[in-house]
Amino acid sequence: MSVLSELKVGESGVLVSLDLSESVQNHLMHMGFVPDALVTSLRRAPAGDPTVYGVDGMEIALRRETAAAIIMRVATSDEIEVNEDNYLPERIEATR
């Protein structure tokens, strides 16, 4: 068990729960931060914060304090593979 802000850039994890006020939680869930979603830390802003996260094919930036309230678990290798596949250019060719 860990929190989203602890993910290193390039690492992925699976979302467990959001420890935030109801309105913020609702908003984040509508942007894809739902339980069981695979979230990848993509890059940090030049100043080191906020961090850009990849979820559901979108890129969303959150500040550290917000990401620290999102509880994560370690993703199984299967869960990660599905996600990484999505970014391989070869697969684009293959599906055409």
Added chain:
Amino acid sequence: MSACCETPAFVPPVAPPDATLRTVVLIGPPNSGKSTLFNRLTGLRQKVANFPGVTVEQRMGLMAGVGREDLTLIDLPGIYSLDPFSEDARVSIDVLRGEMPGTPKPDAVLLVMDSLHLTRQLMLAAPVLALGLPTLVLLNMSDLMAERGGKVDALKLARELGAPVAQVSAVQGDGMDAIPLFLNQQSERAGAKPLSLPVLGNAASAHAWAAQVSRKTGYRAPLSVEGTRKIDNVLLHRFWGPLLFLVVVVAVFEVVFSIGQPLSDGLGDVLARMGELIRPLLPAGWLQSLVLDGAWKGISSVLVFLPQILLLFLFIGILEDSGYLSRAALIADRVMRTTGLNGKAFIPLLSGYACAVPAIMATRVIENKRDRFATILVTPFMTCSARLPVYMLLIAAFIPNVAYLHGFLGLRTLVMLGLYLAGFVGAMTTAWLLKSSILKSNDAPFILELPQYRMPTLRSLGLRLVDRARVFLKQAGTIILCVTLALWVLAHLPVMHSASGEISAPQLADSVIGRLGHFIEPAIAPLGFNWKIGIGLLSSVLAREVMVSTMGTLYGADPGTQALSLHAALNHDMTLGGALALMIFFAFAMQCTSTMAVVRREMNSWKWPAAQFLYMLVLAWVAAFVVNHLTMMFLG
């Protein structure tokens, strides 16, 4: 190949009770391509931008694009849910429920979704369909979907949702036939019962439902493209990112001034020559004086700034449409948070360099109310384009054209940059004061979606500029025309009778306007301003650029050599301290009734703009006083 041929075979089970169709609304999540679709359906101008939730106003148009001029289409702001998390969502909900004053209750809904992220976007479908209005679901970006190997069964989805579904591409214009087909069906049908959808209490159940629906319809998300990430590797690079950010901001201003100035000068010449062409057509006397020295000169002294203003809007439009502005917000967040604001405030503040009115409307993307109010209150400090005419006039008249660093940096440019900096510091300091006192808030998360980069279209940029030019010209044709005419009349009253019975105009100092200026002179004399500047300040409360036309009218310069003689007249009438004080006064004072009106509308109370006006006025007075006395001490 696009999926446009899969238009709905499934007939909607819902219809309005009275079967008359007048108003249609367009709704969908941010970045679903809603605005592009609106353009296509109405042919009306509409802002198409890449920043999530940028469609902050609801816009209306007749659906001429699909041959239904009898129908009104309302474009709603992009929202993620019907949860009133932001102002945008609140506006959309009110319109959909028919609770928005002045807006008719919609008879049908076009629900747009980005098919590239369908699972997530479906979360909005359940609450919208549950409203019971006849709805057509449009799966947008079908062209990209097919290209990148995504899949969805539209028929199955229609069965799951109980509403017709069409796959469209708003950019390409594919699948548009489905929309008139749906609308025609609505006019004929009546009395059907809506399909019951599950009641979704919270976001988690909405997501579970959306995931289930997308599974049943065989949805396969398309592959992501690498392009945006590769660009971001540079534009969000730890070192290059902030550097390029600064380069972009400086380049915008450099181009606006270096290209805009010759264009302005050229336009000024043309307008002056046009005035001279009109002169012989009018009888010499008061009418000629009113039309040429009053109206024409006043308007043209403001019109010359149109090229610069349009250039500034062009660059902001390119930054916004390409998607860079969201990245700029991400880079700026670290700086903005020291004042208590967040990175999203950067977008309205940058637009504030063009004009505070659209900038204040753009603050609706800020979800937290206190953050939003603080941003609205500091936006008028940003050096808007209406201040440019005043700065340029005074700089040209008072600041010598000296160059430093082998001609790379001019004294005039330095003064101009200093004024921009003064406005920025004023905004940041005020934001910090507000956020650490009356507008303090703890729970204000920064959630920013970074859209994929897109090439801005000429069409969208062109529509934007036409829109801005129209607003500017309308202002010049109404407010500025009225003010200059009123000034001319007040400067020529009361009518004097000489001993021989001849009628003549009074000396300027004895006219109505002259007496008014003398009346307020004691309040502004410590700033180094005379009574004529006082009249300028009074009239420019309407709009800052009016200052220039007022000076033009008051100093009664000849239109042919207007700029030159106005400079000379000002130079004769003011000290350097007074001129610098006047510039700093304009940097801080809130001289704009349009801004006050929009602040009142956005904050829903006259108290805020009144307090803001007084605060900025006091600050401007104090700063001008200090600048005037410092100049006298060191340079006098």
